Amino acid sequence: MTAAPLVDTREAARTALRELVGRPDADFHEGQYEAIAALVEDRRRALVVQRTGWGKSAVYFVATLLLRRQGAGPTVLVSPLLALMRDQIAAAERAGVRAVAINSTNAHEWSDVLARLERDEVDVLLVSPERLNNPSFREEQLPTLVRRIGMLVVDEAHCISDWGHDFRPDYRRLRDLIAQMPADVPVLATTATANTRVVADVAEQLGNLGGDAALEPVVTIRGPLARSSLRLGVLRLRDSASRLAWLLSHLDDLPGSGIIYTLTVSAAVDTARLLRDHGHDVRAYTGQTDSDERAESEGMLKRNEVKALVATSALGMGFDKPDLGFVLHLGAPSSPVAYYQQVGRAGRASESADVLLLPGVEDRDIWHYFATASMPDRERAERVIDALGDTPISTPALEAMVDIRRTPLELLLKVLDVDGAVRRVQGGWVATGESWSYDADRYERIAAERVAEQQHMLDYEQTDGCRMEFLQRALDDDSAAPCGRCDNCAGVWFPREIGSSESARAAQSLDRVGVPIEPRRQWPTGADRLDVPVRGRISADEQAAEGRALARLTDLGWGGALRRLFAAGAPDGPVTPPLLDACVRVLAGWEWQERPVAVVALPSRSRPLLVDSLARGLAEVGRLPYLGALAPVDGGPTGGPGGNSVFRLAGLWHRLSADHLDIPDGPVLLVDDLVDSRWTMTVAAHTLRHAGATAVLPFVLALQG
Template sequence: MTSTTRDAALAALRDLVGRPDADFHDGQYEAIEALVAQRRRALVVQRTGWGKSAVYFVATQLLRRQGAGPTVLVSPLLALMRDQISAAERAGVRAVAINSTNAHEWSDVLERIDRDEVDVLLVSPERLNNPAFREQRLPTLVQRIGMLVVDEAHCISDWGHDFRPDYRRLRDLIGQMPADVPVLATTATANSRVVADVAEQLGGADVLTIRGPLARASLRLGVLQLPNSASRLAWLLSHLDDLPGSGIIYTLTVAAAVDTARLLREHGHDVRAYTGQTDADEREESEGMLGRNEVKALVATSALGMGFDKPDLGFVVHLGAPSSPVAYYQQVGRAGRATESADVLLLPGAEDKDIWRYFATASMPDRERAERVIAALDGDPISTPALEARVDIRRTPLELLLKVLDVDGAVKRVQGGWIATGEPWIYDTERYERIAAERRAEQQHMIEYQQTGGCRMEFLQRSLDDATAAPCGRCDNCAGQWFPTDVGADASSIATESLDRVGVPVEPRRQWPTGADRLGIPVRGRIGVDEQAAEGCALARLTDLGWGGTLRELFATGASDGSVAPQVLAACVRVLAGWGWEERPVAVVAMPSRSRPQLTGSLARGLAEVGRLPYLGELGFVGGGPSGAPGGSSAFRVAGLWDRFTADGLQVPAGPVLLVDDLADSRWTLTIAARTLRQSGATAVLPFVLGLRG
């Protein structure tokens, strides 16, 4: 590129960052030159805050001046899209998005593209497989595209910490584009294995890879080992205000984020919960409040990660460790991007390994399930709800499995639903075993990070195969503990009391599942009010910080059955004491249990005795009892439960009945059992369970 072109690129950079003295970081101009002058494919692996977005916005401006079409930017998160559009506007780049939240604007956006009034189009990877977009808009866009940018490109790789099946489709998109269209992939979190995998997706040997040092001189890392959840919460209560500025407190589960935020708010700390279950508008509002320092912290799951841009974030605290050093680096990289110092503290928990094991296998396709899905798609297109009723797989795992099969070429999403392509599909046992082994190794590396006596930043750099890894001189192992370790007595009492809090609502089912009638069950639409269960209660969720730990041990694989422990029964009595029902139950009935009959029966009898209520006994099984297993689709679950319970032999009174079970998941067992009791004369059924999944 000529010096004049470099001057133009530098001017665009200065407009973007709003500083007349700004200059390129090492590697930025080289990447721009490769894209604009050489029309190459490039992979940029640089730490958060290095300026990866500057590369593609500046390159877009130069390419557009040369007459190129718009840049298509594939971006994984709505928050990331919002930040990228704001950054583009500062540089005079006209950027628009097509995503799930702005469907009402799509026609205007597409018309602007047709008029060549768009410089950057941001799309989610899922949108690329929308049948209407893929078939009606994508072919034309592919012919006009000036550059393709894949942000957070580690999502392409199933070796990465945040693999997303939809990203695999980008290889097909790249294959459709003219050979001279430049392609840029960017990420801050990729080790050598992920780099090689992403480069292969981009085209292999001719990909220019630009890697920079990943050390963050501003971060001060530390690990504080505390004995239990109560002591970790107590530490937060004691020292949150000592942490600099505003920041993020990460948790591993939704329940932990919600409960921690509630506890901190109740004791004077200005925080908000942020999870994948938080309403989209509320998430955007919370991001803005943190960005403006209007809250001390967001207590968040990994839903607040890629794309959140607050250069002066002062701290990141983890209540529980992510499952790999790579994932941990990605999250702590939110802090200290434009400050001289930011504090990063990990408070690991004993329950971390159990949570890791669950999420490690959640995205893995199951061979038998996959073959069942392919076999069911044997004709006309089938919608996801209809397919769910055919294959006995719940909606969320079914959608993920369909994405994997789609990427593998075995199924295809079309107008009206899904079809099988007829292409052979072979379960890649060796590949999935390698991935599982790698994830177990990453979990062990995270434990080693907690236990290392060496530099923590150097450990993270080596985990990402950074050849420049060296001691940072700032972490707790290099410079000594920089964080307080004491916990106030009052804070300990408050945290312990909070974790001892009991009672979680169990929402009743109101609608019969779609497709149940196709399985021979004569129900559709709303459940009759004279057959519904009332709102119930659980002692706790299995994911809760407090009683959740006790319940996880109680329901662990291989745990023996036995009578309910006195302290657990006492906690259940406290739930009932604070229930607030409109009419007190007049009797207690137990669910029949194949796996924990002693636990369920003793709990029901204990509650009846304490409440001085008659214990009527257990519901009976009909024809051997329910068929099928928990975890399938709602329609199949109802079919397996239908008419399988009886109240014969129980003298069901004309009043509210307390129905006691050990564990609730889909809540269909409670729904069908409540219907049986209502048909036998109970005027209301109040479900009570020890544990609630999720």
């Protein structure tokens, strides 16, 4: 039974708002109170689409306080990022809202959190969408929460939609959760980055999924997306060296502290290193950064203790620094919607913030990779479903059965899970037995939409109209109008010149060579299933030593030349003098314990001329004997790049021979063109060590990833 509304909801809500923001004169933005009233008084389902910084979190925290005073249960807030959770808990405490989180980083606190929930001492429980499919949480805690829940909040709700720029399979489980909830439990979804198609999709998923004819339509509150504080601009430079040189020349000219976004992890790490080496106080921030270090970096940026974080999209949704002075992109996101979401970090509580895009010629290749990485493949999906039955199979064991790498396998399992074909249970995964068919039409439409979004981003870069107006129209904002501040409206506001010393420093940084290749130290689980008689640790006398690559394919410097060399359809040919010279520099800087005494190559089907000429060239420069290539056995290694560890290992085992080579007693330099999984190098090293090499030093042109 729904409790009676407060006598004066608006006044109670205003008081709570002032406690939340810490200002006695605070009042609601247009639409904020209307959303609160829809949730508290009418117990409706609402979708709020408002610009970043508008105050969407104030809506759900104030609504939570009022609902709790009416006797409602705790609010469950589904939040996508740990950084967002930390900010939300801190904001809640300011308003006297007791907020706690259950996520992957605080497992030691879960029992205390559950005990507090049982005692009704929690107002807001923050959970990640992934947690909704944790078997113990789903089966033990979630049913109780559904019975007691006072309100459900879905933050960054565009993630629910296939059409959102940051779709996540786990978010689709929210449809099932919403369908289980009573009609009088309010539901709020919020986002700043949704066009008309995404809004309609999310509203449908919030709506009458349970078939209750009495359920009222979703209330959609949508405001203008223009950000009057932002000064947008685009600076097109010829290459990565020019972009980095500009940054070295002008980073200190940008106001306050801010974020420098890159498209790849290696670009973030390399850019941060270059800036630090030349006196700039910056930190790298990526999905591979340790969680404690990420939290420390966020705090340092908020306290203006660094000039910038050089970040991938891992620093995105929900990061809250109201006075962030600038956002700069080295390389463009793949859509105007994603770009708007990231630039919205700046200028939330200041009159002016600078936003500058420095697009790169490599952007389209990176977009293509990320656009296709999350799409399920029909043949792979059917392989997984066929491998599963009633008995739970762990992900590592399944990996050994279906020849799909761990990361794409986990993503595919999530998609199949929300499609109802498989289910995660204690001990692993099972097939549900439900019929499943590959929705080719849907994925083709999504892929076509991704391509259209990429073209829109190129149009944004090249438009001579207002840039803010362009972004608003990309999000179907009917209030779009010229901003009067961007480089097209008011003239170029950023410097274009690049210092000669900065150009030299950037070029020198991009010419840096040598990336370590960590050796494999553990045989993959399940190898014995494929008749490979190994398990556990690789013994020290069979391992490869730490190797070297000239560069990563994703690197800003030599990565460009290597991407062209390894592009689909690129012809095989001998190594070029500049590449060979760069490789010699890698060897010159390699501080090995003992110099190699000979050079051996790996046999190559796709680039035999390249590998042979590289091995011969290095042997000649180093005045070492070139022994030739390992011999392929029974046709040589089977399978191509991209498979998982167990299948890659099985396709290599006993398929390389050193019997025809006179292996000397000493370290051997092992040469190949590209390292992907490292299993080829691992098996080749194993073979050479058994043939008498005291150490094997892998060297390749390119490191994948």
